[in-house]
Amino acid sequence: MSKAEIIDIEQAVDRLEQEVPNYRVPVVDLIAVQSQDPYKVLVATILSARTRDETTAGAAARLFARAPDLDTLARLSEEELAKLIRPVGFFRAKAGYLARLPAALTAKFRGKIPATVEELVQLPGVGRKTANLVVAVAFERPAICVDTHVHRIMNIWGYVNTTTPEATEKALRAKLPQPYWRRINSLLVAFGQEICRPVGPHCDRCPLAQLCPRLGVRPRKPPAPRPPMSAAPGGTSLRLASWNVNGLRAIAKKGFAELAGELDADLLAIQEIKAHPDQLPAEARALPGYQAFWLPAKRKGYSGVAIYSRLEPLKVLYGMGQEEKYEQEGRVLTMEFADFFLVNAYLPNAQPELARLPFKLDFCRHFQQFCENLATQKNVVVCGDLNVAHREIDLARPQENQQSPGFSPAERAWLDGFLANGFTDTFRLFNQEGGNYTWWSYRGGARQRNVGWRIDYFCIDSAGRRRVREAGIRPEIMGSDHCPVTLTLG
Numbered sequence: 001m002s003k004a005e006i007i008d009i010e011q012a013v014d015r016l017e018q019e020v021p022n023y024r025v026p027v028v029d030l031i032a033v034q035s036q037d038p039y040k041v042l043v044a045t046i047l048s049a050r051t052r053d054e055t056t057a058g059a060a061a062r063l064f065a066r067a068p069d070l071d072t073l074a075r076l077s078e079e080e081l082a083k084l085i086r087p088v089g090f091f092r093a094k095a096g097y098l099a100r101l102p103a104a105l106t107a108k109f110r111g112k113i114p115a116t117v118e119e120l121v122q123l124p125g126v127g128r129k130t131a132n133l134v135v136a137v138a139f140e141r142p143a144i145c146v147d148t149h150v151h152r153i154m155n156i157w158g159y160v161n162t163t164t165p166e167a168t169e170k171a172l173r174a175k176l177p178q179p180y181w182r183r184i185n186s187l188l189v190a191f192g193q194e195i196c197r198p199v200g201p202h203c204d205r206c207p208l209a210q211l212c213p214r215l216g217v218r219p220r221k222p223p224a225p226r227p228p229m230s231a232a233p234g235g236t237s238l239r240l241a242s243w244n245v246n247g248l249r250a251i252a253k254k255g256f257a258e259l260a261g262e263l264d265a266d267l268l269a270i271q272e273i274k275a276h277p278d279q280l281p282a283e284a285r286a287l288p289g290y291q292a293f294w295l296p297a298k299r300k301g302y303s304g305v306a307i308y309s310r311l312e313p314l315k316v317l318y319g320m321g322q323e324e325k326y327e328q329e330g331r332v333l334t335m336e337f338a339d340f341f342l343v344n345a346y347l348p349n350a351q352p353e354l355a356r357l358p359f360k361l362d363f364c365r366h367f368q369q370f371c372e373n374l375a376t377q378k379n380v381v382v383c384g385d386l387n388v389a390h391r392e393i394d395l396a397r398p399q400e401n402q403q404s405p406g407f408s409p410a411e412r413a414w415l416d417g418f419l420a421n422g423f424t425d426t427f428r429l430f431n432q433e434g435g436n437y438t439w440w441s442y443r444g445g446a447r448q449r450n451v452g453w454r455i456d457y458f459c460i461d462s463a464g465r466r467r468v469r470e471a472g473i474r475p476e477i478m479g480s481d482h483c484p485v486t487l488t489l490g
């Protein structure tokens with residue numbers, strides 16, 4: 001098929017409708033699906049401007065925990081709002097908008113979220129893009145939200161020829177068939193984040209490669225040939241998730257199967273299962289579509305790891321092949337696939353007063369050797385609760401915790417060495433900001449106040465780095481004192 005200078009929009013949208021369900025959903029759509037609440041969609045949309053989805057999701061979860069509706073929002077000061085939503089982009093300005101929002105809604109719209117673009121743009125912090133998105137997503141009415149992805153991709157496709165998002169919105173209102181209006185933003189945001197990226201779009205694996213005129217696109221240098229990646233059944237990328245569930249029997253009562261369904265991972269590694277498989281309810285022992293592999297601790301009700309897998313492994317390694325004292329706590333479970341190993345680890349806690357630090361450091365040395373040996377054979381993905389925050393930005397209160405278990409100099413030095421010797425902390429490939437945590441104490445409302453630690457990781461060996469497409473944290477997923485972390489490989 002020869003490429004025209006203007007994309008066939010119907011074919012393009014049809015193909016994206018089939019393709020995009022394999023990508024991550026933009027966070028505002030996710031909040032709409034979860035809550036169907038115009039207040040939450042409006043607030044999340046204000047937070048999401050110039051902010052990564054993962055960061056927006058975390059800030060929205062913290063904010064909605066304190067302010068589930070307009071009345072409770074009105075009771076928070078601008079300063080409290082700033083603390084809750086940090087580190088979203090321009091958090092101070094956004095805190096000001098949110099502080100003024102309840103009064104503006106009361107004064108102009110009798111305390112209700114209005115459903116038209118013209119009304120919404122009268123609210124603080126709401127421009128046309130935000131207003132269109134709220135109308136389309138929260139009220140399911142025709143509206144075209146043009147953000148940078150929609151503006152950029154529509155011009156690449158030759159469907160519009162414009163220089164600003166405002167001009168693109170006007171042009172699309174004139175020519176885009178109305179049935180596409182509401183969906184086009186979600187489709188192109190997901191597509192723009194995953195395939196048609198602003199820098200180096202993946203034309204080499206794009207489902208629209210035969211349709212797209214690629215106007216103004218500098219082709220990305222195709223990656224060097226490499227052995228085929230183990231792919232998810234029917235998919236092109238592989239999604240992994242890791243979660244310390246802090247007791248599988250406890251979390252099973254909180255809807256673990258649904259929470260695992262939200263993660264939609266091809267490989268879901270869990271830690272601290274605190275149970276033998278025969279002690280588990282059926283819905284936790286077997287998730288639909290997965291095979292489960294277990295490594296419980298000898299002692300019942302303690303430690304233990306497991307992996308739910310949609311892929312058939314070549315081999316499963318239970319433990320590290322070390323002496324009994326390192327193996328009896330069920331801490332390291334490894335699956336081998338054609339082109340990589342997945343190592344699921346729950347590293348020991350150093351304990352108060354660092355009472356168990358010598359054991360932990362011995363364990364970590366064996367663990368590092370184990371991972372490095374595997375990396376001589378093929379790519380290695382290491383995930384799990386490593387029970388160490390790496391740097392000061394990885395916990396909320398570094399000064400008070402210099403000698404605490406999980407942040408002691410010896411534990412940090414070990415992780416420094418692990419990372420310096422060839423493993424990469426994948427989350428930091430994408431995010432250099434503080435305020436991103438994976439564990440919060442149950443005490444003192446720590447999670448609500450985001451006084452947390454980042455101690456759960458996905459790491460990959462240096463040769464595997466180029467396969468990393470995404471690494472994130474899902475603080476909005478509750479059920480444990482840890483939240484899941486994710487990794488997507490291409």
Ligand code: SF4
Nearest residue numbers: 196201203206209212
């Ligand atoms: S990735 Fe390339 S081929 Fe696909 S839509 Fe973008 S520019 Fe076109």
